[in-house]
Amino acid sequence: MSVQPRGATCAWRAVSVLLSIGILLLTGVPARAQLQSSPLQMEIVGPGSKLAPIAVSQLKNLGGDDQGDVSARFVDVLSRDLELSGYFRLIKPEAYIENAQQSGYQLGQFNFTDWSSINAEFLVKGAITASDSVVTIDAFLYDVAAQKQLVGKRFSGSPQDVNRMARRFADALLGGITGQRGPFDSKIALVSTRGGRFKEIYITSLDGKDLYRVTNNPTINLSPSFDRGVGHLLYTSYKSGAPDLYLFNLATRREVRIGSDRGLLLGGTVSPDGDSVVAAEERGGATNLFLLDLHGNVIRQLTHGGAINVNPSFSSDGRLLAFTSDRGGTPQIYVMNPDGGGARRVTYSGSYNTDPAISPKGDRIAYQTRNGGFHIAIIGINGGQPTVLAAGQHPSWSPDGRYLIFSAGRDGASRLYLMQVDSGKIIAPITKEDGDATDPAWSWWLGD
Amino acid sequence: MGPGDNGRDGLGLAVAILLSALAHVGLLYSGLVLIPRWLAEQPSPPPVYTVAVVDNVPAGDLGTHLPQLNRRQHPPAPPKKAPPPPKPPKTAKASAPNSDTKAFALNKRGNMTPTPTPTPLQATAAPTAPPTPAPTARPTHRATARPTATARRIRATPRPTPRAQRPRSTATAHARHAAPRPTPKRMLAVASSRPTPSVREQMAALRKQLLLESLKRRKAMAQRHEGEGGGPLESNVSTGGHGYGVGPNSGSAGMLKDPLFLLYYTQVQERIKKAWTFSGGNSDLTTTIEFAIGPDGQLLNYQVQRSSRNDAYDESVIRAIKRAAPFPPPPSDYRDAFSRGIQATFKLGELNS
Numbered sequence: 001m002s003v004q005p006r007g008a009t010c011a012w013r014a015v016s017v018l019l020s021i022g023i024l025l026l027t028g029v030p031a032r033a034q035l036q037s038s039p040l041q042m043e044i045v046g047p048g049s050k051l052a053p054i055a056v057s058q059l060k061n062l063g064g065d066d067q068g069d070v071s072a073r074f075v076d077v078l079s080r081d082l083e084l085s086g087y088f089r090l091i092k093p094e095a096y097i098e099n100a101q102q103s104g105y106q107l108g109q110f111n112f113t114d115w116s117s118i119n120a121e122f123l124v125k126g127a128i129t130a131s132d133s134v135v136t137i138d139a140f141l142y143d144v145a146a147q148k149q150l151v152g153k154r155f156s157g158s159p160q161d162v163n164r165m166a167r168r169f170a171d172a173l174l175g176g177i178t179g180q181r182g183p184f185d186s187k188i189a190l191v192s193t194r195g196g197r198f199k200e201i202y203i204t205s206l207d208g209k210d211l212y213r214v215t216n217n218p219t220i221n222l223s224p225s226f227d228r229g230v231g232h233l234l235y236t237s238y239k240s241g242a243p244d245l246y247l248f249n250l251a252t253r254r255e256v257r258i259g260s261d262r263g264l265l266l267g268g269t270v271s272p273d274g275d276s277v278v279a280a281e282e283r284g285g286a287t288n289l290f291l292l293d294l295h296g297n298v299i300r301q302l303t304h305g306g307a308i309n310v311n312p313s314f315s316s317d318g319r320l321l322a323f324t325s326d327r328g329g330t331p332q333i334y335v336m337n338p339d340g341g342g343a344r345r346v347t348y349s350g351s352y353n354t355d356p357a358i359s360p361k362g363d364r365i366a367y368q369t370r371n372g373g374f375h376i377a378i379i380g381i382n383g384g385q386p387t388v389l390a391a392g393q394h395p396s397w398s399p400d401g402r403y404l405i406f407s408a409g410r411d412g413a414s415r416l417y418l419m420q421v422d423s424g425k426i427i428a429p430i431t432k433e434d435g436d437a438t439d440p441a442w443s444w445w446l447g448d
Numbered sequence: 449m450g451p452g453d454n455g456r457d458g459l460g461l462a463v464a465i466l467l468s469a470l471a472h473v474g475l476l477y478s479g480l481v482l483i484p485r486w487l488a489e490q491p492s493p494p495p496v497y498t499v500a501v502v503d504n505v506p507a508g509d510l511g512t513h514l515p516q517l518n519r520r521q522h523p524p525a526p527p528k529k530a531p532p533p534p535k536p537p538k539t540a541k542a543s544a545p546n547s548d549t550k551a552f553a554l555n556k557r558g559n560m561t562p563t564p565t566p567t568p569l570q571a572t573a574a575p576t577a578p579p580t581p582a583p584t585a586r587p588t589h590r591a592t593a594r595p596t597a598t599a600r601r602i603r604a605t606p607r608p609t610p611r612a613q614r615p616r617s618t619a620t621a622h623a624r625h626a627a628p629r630p631t632p633k634r635m636l637a638v639a640s641s642r643p644t645p646s647v648r649e650q651m652a653a654l655r656k657q658l659l660l661e662s663l664k665r666r667k668a669m670a671q672r673h674e675g676e677g678g679g680p681l682e683s684n685v686s687t688g689g690h691g692y693g694v695g696p697n698s699g700s701a702g703m704l705k706d707p708l709f710l711l712y713y714t715q716v717q718e719r720i721k722k723a724w725t726f727s728g729g730n731s732d733l734t735t736t737i738e739f740a741i742g743p744d745g746q747l748l749n750y751q752v753q754r755s756s757r758n759d760a761y762d763e764s765v766i767r768a769i770k771r772a773a774p775f776p777p778p779p780s781d782y783r784d785a786f787s788r789g790i791q792a793t794f795k796l797g798e799l800n801s
Contacts, residue, residue: 039738039789042713044721046797047764052725087727121725121767145770178728179760402728422728 050423051089052177054082055120058093058100059137064130070162071128074137077166078124078173080207081184085174086403086420086427091120100125105140112147120144122177124169135159139169141176151176163209164446171445183398187443188405189214189224189233190416193435201235203250206405206418206430214248215239223267226443227274228316234270234277243267245279247294258296266310268292271338272318278302278338280310289323291338302340314338315358316399316444320381322346322356322365333367335381346383353377355394359401366395366404366421376406378421389424392417396442405430407438416440659707663714708779716741716775716790724768726761726796733758733796735765741786747773748787765794 056079059071082088098114105125115123126139134156141151151172155165167184174182184206191199201214201221215221217239224235233248245258245268259265260281268279276299277292289302289309303309307327314321322335330351335358336343347353352370359366362381369377369386374393379386392408404419414436418427431437739750750769755762769792778786 039791040713040785042717042790042792043795044717044724044768044792045795046721047724047726047768048722049725050727052727116771121771143767145767177760177763179758420728 049089050087052087052121053091053119054088054122054124055091055096055115055118056082056093056124057096057098057105057126059126059128059139060100060103060105062127062129064135065128070130070135070159073162074126074128074139074166077163077207077209078170080209081167081170081182082173084184084206084418084427084430085170085182086423086425087174087178088122091118105138107140107142107147107149112142112144115142115144122150124173130159133158135162135165137162137165137169139165141173163205163207167205167207168447180400180402181445183400183403183442183445185446186399187226187230187446188396188416188430189226189235189439189441189443190431190437191222191224191439192431192437194437195435199438201233203233204430208430208432223269223439224441225269225313226441227270228272228318228444229274230443230446232270232274234268236265236267245277245296247274247277256294258292258294260292260296262298267312269312269314272314272316278312278314278321280312289321289340291340300340302336302338303343311355313356313358315362316360317362320358320362322358324354324356333365333379335365346381347379347386348383349386350377357395357397357404359397360399361401366397368393368395368406376404376419389421390417390419390426394439396440398442399444403427403442405440405442407440414438656707659711663707663711706781709782709785712776712779712782712786716772716786719772719775720768720792723771724764724794726764729758729761729796731796733761734793735762736791736793737765737769738789738791739769740789741773741775741778743777743783743787745773745775745777747775753791761794761796768794 056075058068058075059065061068061071065071079090083090095118096114097118098110103110103114105127110125112123121144123142123144124139125142126137128138129136135158136154136156138152138154140149140153142148143150151169153169153172155161155168157165164185170184171182174180186206187203188206189201189203192202193199194202196218198218199220199222200216201224203212203214204210214224214233215235215237217237219238221239222236222243224233226233231250233250235246235248236243237246240257240259242259243265244260245265246255247258247270248255258268258277258279260279263281263283266280266282266287268277270277271291276294279290279292280287281290286306287308287310288304289312291299291302293299302321303323303325305327307325308331309323309325309327311324312321313323318338320335321338322333324331325334326332327334328345331354332345333347333353333356334343334345335356346356346365347367347369350369350371353367354370356365356367358364358381364378364380366376366378368374369388371388373391376389376392376395377386378389389404390406390408392406395404395406397404402421404421405416406419407414408417409415411433413433415433416430416437418430419425420427430440733756734754735752735756736754737750737752740748742748747769750766752762752766777783
């Protein structure tokens with residue numbers, strides 16, 4: 001009678017003891033257990049999340065923004081940028097306990113527990129003074145657990161500059177947390193068929209705000225590229241019948257046509273200094289790269305021979321020029337000095353590799369490879385084994401080198417996608433399903 | 449050949465089965481009864497200690513201590529706040545900054561004027577305010593859910609002997625726990641149903657069992673939750689955060705075998721992992737940081753012992769520890785161990801960039 005429960009308890013005991021021993025054996029504890037004086041050891045592999053929870057509070061109105069419109073614009077753009085960075089999870093404003101207008105924004109003027117209690121790891125607070133002509137914004141990034149300020153910035157400018165202030169703060173914020181300035185204070189040029197059948201060139205910000213239409217002609221416009229100072233945009237257009245290059249001055253919004261009566265121009269890129277272009281020109285069955293001045297005069301022929309050499313693309317420092325050539329039999333990626341010397345082949349795997357883009361650091365090349373469909377791949381500047389990242393075309397690097405933007409067709413429409421290069425994570429589509437978006441070109445930072 | 453052979457074979461088989469069965473029974477008996485008995489060192493205690501035994505068992509050890517603390521805090525709160533209304537800001541800072549600021553945000557005027565009005569307002573504000581961070585809720589929930597189930601299972605086996613129950617023991621236990629949950633009551637029932645000298649052993653075994661199951665479940669949960677919090681199109685590559693690396697100070701293997709210790713240790717580990725966010729970097733990033741946990745569970749101090757040479761990574765590790773704190777109070781037997789320090793190594797892990 002009493003054996004049964006006794007047996008049961010013994011079984012429990014045995015099971016528990018054996019289990020505990022098993023756990024300990026599995027974890028290899030006893031080996032370390034003998035170290036008398038060392039403290040407890042603990043190992044934690046991998047963060048619980050890759051996304052840090054961040055709260056972006058509205059700016060405290062110090063005058064002139066009674067409706068909070070300007071503050072809302074700032075917070076809106078900043079929040080979108082932080083989301084696109086791939087580092088953060090934004091805590092919804094409905095969860096905020098504190099009212100920004102009734103509390104302070106500088107260290108010591110507000111209660112961190114209002115933010116730690118909603119699990120915020122980081123917090124953005126700030127203040128705004130606005131008039132019709134001048135907006136001044138003070139913005140701060142706080143580490144909630146440490147209760148310390150990580151970044152503090154003051155921006156002053158016209159009311160139109162508020163979006164850009166938000167982007168610049170997003171860049172500084174990323175710098176404060178990751179040690180590397182963010183890429184948001186920049187522009188993306190793209191080709192889009194939005195609002196019609198024709199491929200027109202637009203310039204936008206990564207957050208989708210401040211869309212600007214560069215071309216408006218019912219033909220085809222292609223291959224935009226920025227100079228390093230983001231003062232000019234070069235693109236190819238059929239608006240005069242033949243494909244010509246056009247250099248658009250972003251400040252004056254005027255452009256010059258760079259044509260050629262020697263042959264057919266098949267695209268080009270503007271040099272980092274904006275003083276010259278490298279164009280692919282077809283003459284008598286061969287397509288070669290030429291360095292042209294802004295009037296279309298040949299400064300130097302960069303490639304020679306009967307092969308096809310296209311897709312020129314400068315490194316951001318202007319010291320290297322990548323291009324596509326089929327001189328080896330199939331289209332492959334090559335690099336050379338900007339004077340045409342020292343050409344060498346980079347890609348060897350795959351039989352159709354085009355559209356190279358050199359990373360800002362100059363250590364890698366992103367390109368598109370055709371293998372069934374088009375894919376984005378990355379390879380070291382000196383070659384090696386490429387990494388295929390995702391389906392897509394026409395990659396372009398962010399100025400900080402952490403991201404790529406590229407086009408990919410999904411559901412019948414082509415859109416632009418943002419990808420974190422090191423993780424291979426596609427963060428988000430940048431364009432909406434409004435026509436096809438292709439040929440993205442990411443500019444350098446707009447300012448220092 | 450033939451049926452005779454078959455019959456003999458059948459007989460032989462039966463004998464073999466019988467022998468095998470006997471051998472198995474013997475093995476099982478030794479495995480389940482003899483070895484455990486040999487392993488269990490505790491002598492059966494005098495029955496007088498039954499009360500103390502019950503005290504050792506409470507769900508408080510299973511992680512319910514925080515809510516209990518809360519409950520204890522609530523009664524004293526109103527009287528504490530009622531007497532000194534003339535100086536509201538100071539008391540607010542000293543006693544409970546969280547709830548007070550909440551009340552402050554809800555009704556600023558009410559808090560500022562030293563009228564008697566704030567008292568009820570604060571009373572209502574206090575419970576709604578979330579001063580205890582989210583993690584508190586988790587262990588509580590799980591710990592209470594678990595024991596109930598097993599307690600029921602165990603209760604089924606012993607006969608419900610209507611023995612003379614020690615009214616004192618139940619009474620004191622009830623008073624002690626202030627009826628937090630049905631769990632302790634159930635376990636009391638188990639204790640009183642077998643008031644034999646082996647009660648203590650039984651309770652210890654039960655406690656161990658509960659803790660171990662809780663441990664296992666936590667482990668499973670930790671594995672399931674891996675890689676959560678990703679972006680919309682995140683690749684589903686994730687690396688493990690399991691595997692415990694325990695190495696005690698005192699060198700007592702008993703500590704490591706004690707599920708109570710392991711449970712708390714795992715709790716700390718999980719809290720930190722959960723609070724840790726990081727994106728980017730090379731997979732071989734490793735930072736070692738030493739920190740200590742005080743008797744109340746507070747973070748005593750911390751120091752990076754071996755940097756990853758990546759500031760952003762080191763900072764993320766420091767933030768993780770700060771965000772995970774305060775921890776639940778360590779089990780009383782191990783307060784010294786945890787206050788002496790924990791050397792935690794944070795590895796980003798493979799493919800986790």
